[in-house]
Amino acid sequence: MSKKQKTLSAERRRKTILSIVLAVICIIWILPILAVVINSFKVNTFVKTDTFALPLGEMWASFGNFIKGFGLQSGESNFWMAAFYSLFITVVSTGLILLFTSMAAWYIARVNSKICKLVYFVCVFSMVVPFQMVMFTLSKTADTLKLNTPWTIPVIYLGFGAGLAVFMFTGFVKSIPLEIEEAAVIDGCNPVKIYFKVVLPMLKPTMISVGVLEIMWVWNDYLLPYLVLDRTKYSTIPMLVQYLKGSYGTVDLGATMALILLSIIPVIIFYLICQKHIIKGVAAGAVKG
C-alpha cells in the first residue's frame, strides 16, 4: 500500500469513528423527548419514581393520561381551545407582521426622509429592549384598547415584533436594484401595484426568514399572552402547560406529559417538513440581527 493510500484509509477510519460518536450523541439528544413519550403512557404515580422505566405492566396507563389531559382546563380553555388560540394567534400575527413591516420597510428604504430615519432608528432601538421593560404598561395599554382577546392580540405582536422585521426587510430592500421599480413607475404602475407585483416577489427569501423567526417566537411565547389575554376566558398552549404544572395542589404528571407530547408533535412535524427553510431562516436572521 502506498503512503497516500494509507493516509486515505486512516482518514476514512477517523471519519467513521466520528460518525459513530455523533450518532451516540444524537441518541442522547433525543432522550428527553423519548422520556416525554414513555411517561405520557405511564400511570401518574410512577412518573416521578420510575421516570426512565418503560411503561409496562402496572405502569401502563394506555391512553388514560391523554383522556384525563383533555378534561383539564385553564379558565374556560381546555387543550383543544388552547391549541386553536395558539394557532390562530401565530398565523394571524405572522401574517400581519410580514405584510405591514415589509411595506413599511420598502417605504423607509425608498423615501428615506427624516421621519423614515426616525422610525427606523426606533425600530433598531426596540430590538435591545427586553420585554420586562414594557410588560406592565403594555398589558395596561392592551386592556384599555380592548386588545386583550385572541382576535386582537396580533396587533400587539405586530407592534412589539416590528423592530426586527423592519430591520431585516429594510436591509434586504436596499440590495434590490432601483431600476426595476423605476421602470415600473415609467410604465405607469402605481406604488400599490409595484409593491405587490414587483417588490413582494423579490422579498420572498427574507419573508421566509422573518416568517420562521416570528412563528417560532409567537407560538412559544408565554409571558406576553399571559399578561395581555383575559386569562379566565383564553389560554394558549404555553399558558395551559404552565397553569397545569405551576398551580399548587396535586399535579397530574402523566396527564401533563401527555399534553406536552401533543403540543410538541405539531412543532416537530412542522420542523421536519420545513426544515430547510427553518435552518436557512435562522442562519439569515441571526447573521442580519
Next chain:
Amino acid sequence: MKKFFKGLFATPPGRSHLIINPIRRWSPLFLLPMVLAFAIGFVWPFIHGIYLSFCKFKTTSDATFIGFGNYIKAFNDKGFLHAFWYTALFAIVSLILINVLAFLAAYLLTQNIKGTNIFRTVFFMPNLIGGIVLGYIWSMIFDGILTHFGTSILMDTNLGFWGLIILMLWQQIGYMMIIYIAGLQAVPEDILEAAKIDGATKKQTLFRVIIPNVMPSITICTFLSLTNGFKLFDQNLALTAGNPFVFQPDGSTVKTTEMLALNIYNTFYGDNANARGTAQAKAVLFFILVAVIGIIQLRATRNKEVQQ
C-alpha cells in the same frame, strides 16, 4: 464611537425621486399600520414605563411622581442584587459552554462525514420547543434522577444552576451550531488550500485561518447567547421558579435561583402591589444593562473581525 453608532442606525441609501413622490402619496397605506401598531406595542409602553419608574403606583391611573425613590429601593433590594450576580454568572457560564460546544459541533459537521444532515436536524430540534414546555420536560427528568438521591431540583441552589445550564445547552447548541456552520461554509476554499500547501497543521489551520475568518459568526453567537442568558425567563420560571429560597435576618426572603427577569416579574405581580414602582425601576435598570452589554459586546468583537 460616533462612527459605530452611525453605522448601526444609519438608514440604507437608495433615494430615487422617480419613486419617492408616488410612494409618498401612499404613506397612509405603507407606513401607517406598522407605525400605529408599533406605537401601541412598543413606543407608548416604553415611554410610559420610563415615567412610571419615577412614580408610586398600583395601577397606571393612580401614579404620583416621587423622583428616584424607586431606584434607591431597587439598589437596596437583596433579592434583586442576588438575581443580578446570579444572572451574570449564569450568562457567562452558558455563553462559554454553548459557544465552545456549538462551534465544535459545527466544525465536525463540516468535515464531510456520513449522516451530517441527520445530526444537524436532531441537534437543532430542541430549539423549536418553547421555554415553558422545555422547563417541565427537564424538571421531570432531573427529578426522576434526583428522587433516588432524596433531593429535588427545587431544593438545591447548585443543582438548580447546573440544571438550567444543561437545559440551555440542549436548547441553544443546535441554534448556534447552525450559525457557525454558515460561517464555516463561507470560509473561502482558496485560503484553506493555501494553508494546506504551506504545510499548516490542522490545529494551525483551525486557529490561524478558520477562526479569524468566522469571527463575524462568533460575534453574533456570543452576542446572542449573552443577551439570551440575561433575558432568560420562561425556562427559569418553569424549571425552578427561583426555588429554593432563604430567609434574611430582616424576615424577607431571597430566591436563590431567581434570575433578573423573573425577579422583576415577581416584584410586579407578587403579593405586594406597593412594590410596582420598584419593579418598574428594576425593569429600567435591566433594560439599560441589556442594551449596554449588547453594544459593548458588538464593539469588542467587531474590532477582531477580519477585514473582507
